[in-house]
Each structure stands twice: as structure tokens, then as C-alpha cells.
Amino acid sequence: MIRVSNIKLPLDHDEQAFTDAILTTLGITTEQLTTVEIRRRGYDARKKNTIFLIYTLDIDTTINEAVLEKHAGNQSIRLTPDMTYKFVAQAPTDLQERPxxxxxxxxxxxxxxxxxxxxxxxxxxxxxxxxxxxxxxxxxxxxxxxxxxxxxxxxxxxxxxxxxxxxxxxxxxxxxxxxxxxxxxxxxxxxxxxxxxxxxxxxxxxxxxxxxxxxxxxxxxxxxxxxxxxxxxxxxxxxxxxxxxxxxxxxxxxxxxxxxxxxxxxxxxxxxxxxxxxxxxAKPFSVGFRIEHEQSLIDQARFGKNAGNPILGAADYKLVHHCKSGRSVYSFCMCPGGTVVAASSEEGRVVTNGMSQYSRQERNANSAIVVGIDPADYPGNPLAGIDLQRQLESNAYLMGGENYDAPAQKVGDFLKGGSSEALGTVKPSFKPGIKLTDLSKALPDFCIEAIREAIPEFNKKIKGFAKDDALLTGVETRTSxxxxxxxxxxxxxxxxxxxxxxxxxxxxxxxxxxxxxxxxxxxxxxxxxxxxxxx
Structure with a gap:
């Protein structure tokens, strides 16, 4: 078969446009085309109101060798690689030990x-x-x-x-x-x-x-x-x-x-x-909070008039900001149409994570907004990072009311440096529940400063990301x-x-x-x- 990459078509293209693109790209006739398998389908949403689908295809024709020769040197048209997994060994018939x-x-x-x-x-x-x-x-x-x-x-x-x-x-x-x-x-x-x-x-x-x-x-x-x-x-x-x-x-x-x-x-x-x-x-990892917005806000920011298109589904995002301090803040484990979940594994500690069902149809979008840290931030033996995780998770348990509720705060209040007293339009999805508080006490000062710098920058890429009513829930410590x-x-x-x-x-x-x-x-x-x- 022939692997053809980078076939670009409008989001709303029909079947004929799909076929025509293949024929034009390869320079063949309808009669010479035998089979088409979609190997990869992505999208280009850099211009949210003009979104394109990008295909990689495996194609069979009646003249494969001639097509490959005609397009020799074109990296977007080449022989399909062998994708069959091959076992490296078989167990001896007298297997003496079970792994x-x-x-x-x-x-x-x-x-x-x-x-x-x-x-x-x-x-x-x-x-x-x-x-x-x-x-x-x-x-x-x-x-x-x-x-x-x-x-x-x-x-x-x-x-x-x-x-x-x-x-x-x-x-x-x-x-x-x-x-x-x-x-x-x-x-x-x-x-x-x-x-x-x-x-x-x-x-x-x-x-x-x-x-x-x-x-x-x-x-x-x-x-x-x-x-x-x-x-x-x-x-x-x-x-x-x-x-x-x-x-x-x-x-x-x-x-x-x-x-x-x-x-x-x-x-x-x-x-x-x-x-x-x-x-x-000890190795680097990251710590931070979960952030929640209405999924509709993310869809609109990413896809514009194409929001809701079933091919695109619920929109996600991937964000990173390099702070003046040299720290990096980034989004992690983004869950479109999902929920923030309790991920504790030790008593008296609160940990958050994100989860979605296949449909991704819950009201909120969530992701972790985390700060990269490394062993210089937790010197000691190789397990010092675990000690830091436990410290942050125990503190979150106390801040949440010592009952596995998680401490939370509206983004507007977090950025201004004050406690949250009432929820806004974004309703928390975290179960068991949340306790509104001042999250500036939930992480080391350098993490708080980095996240406060990053969120307004993320707002330049996702309009509404820094909205006052968006919700932060803590803490996220099990990134890696x-x-x-x-x-x-x-x-x-x-x-x-x-x-x-x-x-x-x-x-x-x-x-x-x-x-x-x-x-x-x-x-x-x-x-x-x-x-x-x-x-």
C-alpha cells in the first residue's frame, strides 16, 4: 500500500471532495483507485472559524509501483511501513521460571x-x-x-x-x-x-x-x-x-x-x-491546582462558529508559560466535558485529578495548571519529593476541613489575593465536595507567584480562561x-x-x-x- 500524508480538506467536506483530493494528489484515475484506509485524522484549528481536517491515508491502487516511482523523493507519498507487531521470542517448552x-x-x-x-x-x-x-x-x-x-x-x-x-x-x-x-x-x-x-x-x-x-x-x-x-x-x-x-x-x-x-x-x-x-x-515533577471552566467557553474559544461540530467534539487545550522567574507553568491532563475527582491514596491527605467519560458531555472542562519543580526544590535523599507531596496533600486536607473536601477558590479572587466567599457561574464538579478558601496557602510561594503570572497569559490564548468565576481546586501533586x-x-x-x-x-x-x-x-x-x- 501507499502511505499518503497531509491531505488537507475543509471541515465540512463531502465524500467526493475526499476522493478527488486523493486522485489529484496521486495523479491517478477513479478506476485505478482500489482501497482507502484512514490511518490518521487530525485538524488544524489555528483559524477557529476556518478549520481544516488533515488526513494520513493508506491507499491501494492498480499501479502502486508506478505511483511511487512518479513521486519518488516526496516524503508525503511513500510505501506504507510494516506495522505488524512481531514477538521477539517464544517461551521454551520446558519453561523453568515464571516471570x-x-x-x-x-x-x-x-x-x-x-x-x-x-x-x-x-x-x-x-x-x-x-x-x-x-x-x-x-x-x-x-x-x-x-x-x-x-x-x-x-x-x-x-x-x-x-x-x-x-x-x-x-x-x-x-x-x-x-x-x-x-x-x-x-x-x-x-x-x-x-x-x-x-x-x-x-x-x-x-x-x-x-x-x-x-x-x-x-x-x-x-x-x-x-x-x-x-x-x-x-x-x-x-x-x-x-x-x-x-x-x-x-x-x-x-x-x-x-x-x-x-x-x-x-x-x-x-x-x-x-x-x-x-x-x-529524585526526579522533577509538577504541582498545582485543577482549573474548571464551562466547556462551552472552551469550545467557543477554540472552535468559534464550528463549536459543537461532532467531528471536533469537546474542545481541549494545551498551554505553557515560561515565567520571569525561570519556572514553567503548563496545563496537564486536560479533560474536556469531565469532572475533577478525588485521587487520595493515603488517609488524611487530599489529591485531585481529572476524569472524563467517552462522551465528554459534562458541563465543565478541567485541567491541571501546574508548576515544574525539581530536586533543588526538595533537597535530601531520593524520596524527598514524596515528602513534599505528602506535606502539600496533608495541608490541603486541613484547608478543606479535614473531611476529604478539597480547598477551592475562584480565579478572580486568587489573582487578586483574597479569599473566595461564594461560587460564581462555574459549579464545582469535585466530589466529595469543596471548601472555599484562600489557595495562596496551599503551595509554596514560588508556585503561587508562577500560576498568578501564567493564568492571565493563558487568557490571551483562550479567551475567558482568567474569568473571575472560573474555579481552582487543590491540590494536584501526582503529575508524575x-x-x-x-x-x-x-x-x-x-x-x-x-x-x-x-x-x-x-x-x-x-x-x-x-x-x-x-x-x-x-x-x-x-x-x-x-x-x-x-x-
């Missing part, structure tokens, strides 16, 4: 799935509950303020990504087409087929729940095993080689190949690994892991052989897609190592 996967978020899920597909029958250990039980616990916390520290937004089958917008976009380079493997598995598990080609694919929380269950069933069918409510409390290391784990119930499991896909919030596990001298470093567990080219810990730090928790991913891709890479590394050791 372990610790954590069953996107990274652990794909690591376990690919290991199972290659015949290695992985044993997956997840501290939280199965996804439906976990969902009951999470919704129960939002309604009744009863937190289960082992079953919540952060812990449980599906990982933190289950209670999110389900965004599947990523900025990483992917020459081996790992991303397509991930998307293919998601579609087979029930994700909408459009995620294979839209430029900003998303799934939504409710669809993720059933998808995760189907992928779990697939792993079990191929000989894998999943243990829920099984927290790892100890890692066994002998002469620099990992040999197994001990669970919270005292059970010992032996393995010399362990994928560590624990996510960014397993603070007790980070402490255990640090105590075991597994090499790690504050720890990096270093690994070498063989994907193993640089000082603990057989331990494979993986995904977001180890500092190698930043979202569902990149974490899932990293899981595949880890599965491949484990498979090759097992085969090499068994000869």
Missing part, C-alpha cells in the same frame, strides 16, 4: 499480556482489587468519604489511568510500532475503532473498566495468573540478583525476573526499595513520579539484576500509552533474558 509482574496498570497489563502471548505464563501481583470492586470502593469514597488505602483511584486493576480521560496520545518516538500493538489490543477488548486513526484518541472511564476485564481474561486464558489484594512488602536480593518477593500475607514467591510496574503513588514500595539499596534518584529507578540498556536495574523498573512509577512513562508501550519493551527484555539463561 513476575508487580502492578496491573497500563504498563503491567501490557507487560503481562505480551509475556502471556509469548508463552511465559506470567504471575501478576496487584495490591489493589479487581476493577469492578475497585470502582465500588472509589465511588464510595467520593460519595461517603470513606477511603480504602489499598483500593482507590491510584491502586487497583487498570491503574490510575482507569479513572481518567483515557487519553491515548503520546509524544514518544515509536519506530517499532509498539503503539499500534497497544491500540489493536484495546480495540479487540472493546475500545472504539476510531482510536486507531483519530489524532487525539480517548476511551473514557466506563469503557476502560470492561476493556481491562477482557484483557485480564485473555492473559488467564493463555496461562497467566493475576493475584489481587496482594501487596509486595519485601524484595529478595542475593549478591545483586533479585530472587523473589514476600507479600503482605507472608507468602514468598521466587523469581529471578521481576517487572516493577508499581505506578507513581506506591510510596511504601518506593521506601522498601530504597531500604533495599535499589538505585534510584517523584522518583526515577534507573535501568540500563538491558532494561534491568543498574544495580539489581533481574529487576526491571517499568512505566510511570520508575520514571519511564507519562500516561496510559507511553506506560503501555514501556510494558511491551519490558516483556521483550524479560523474554530474551529467560531464553538466554535457559540456553
Amino acid at each position: 513476575l509482574v508487580i502492578g496491573f496498570g497500563p504498563c503491567g497489563l501490557l507487560a503481562g499480556l505480551v509475556l502471556a502471548q509469548m508463552g511465559y505464563k506470567p504471575l501478576i501481583i496487584e495490591r489493589g482489587k479487581a476493577v469492578r470492586d475497585r470502582t465500588k470502593d472509589t465511588f464510595g469514597f467520593w460519595r461517603e468519604k470513606k477511603l480504602n488505602p489499598e483500593s482507590n483511584v491510584q491502586f487497583g486493576e487498570g491503574g490510575a489511568g482507569t479513572f481518567s480521560d483515557g487519553k491515548l496520545s503520546t509524544q514518544i518516538k515509536d519506530p517499532k510500532q509498539y503503539g499500534r500493538k497497544v491500540l489493536t489490543e484495546f480495540v479487540e477488548a472493546g475500545a472504539p475503532e476510531e482510536i486507531m486513526y483519530v489524532s487525539k484518541p480517548h476511551i473514557g472511564t466506563f469503557r476502560l473498566v470492561s476493556m481491562v476485564e477482557k484483557m485480564r481474561a485473555k492473559i488467564i486464558e493463555m496461562g497467566g495468573e493475576i493475584r489481587f489484594s496482594a501487596r509486595v512488602d519485601d524484595l529478595h536480593i542475593e549478591a545483586g540478583q533479585v530472587t523473589g518477593i514476600t507479600l503482605a500475607n507472608g507468602e514468598t514467591i521466587k523469581s529471578k525476573h521481576i517487572a516493577l510496574a508499581i505506578g507513581h503513588s506506591a510510596r511504601d514500595t518506593f521506601q522498601m526499595l530504597f531500604d533495599k539499596n535499589v538505585y534510584m534518584e 513520579s517523584p522518583v526515577s529507578i534507573k535501568r540500563g540498556h538491558d532494561m534491568q536495574s543498574i544495580n539489581t539484576q533481574g529487576l526491571y523498573p517499568a512505566g510511570e512509577g520508575a520514571g519511564y512513562a507519562g500516561g496510559i500509552m507511553s506506560a503501555a508501550i514501556d510494558g511491551i519493551k519490558i516483556a521483550e527484555a524479560i523474554a530474551l533474558s529467560i531464553n538466554e539463561q535457559q540456553g
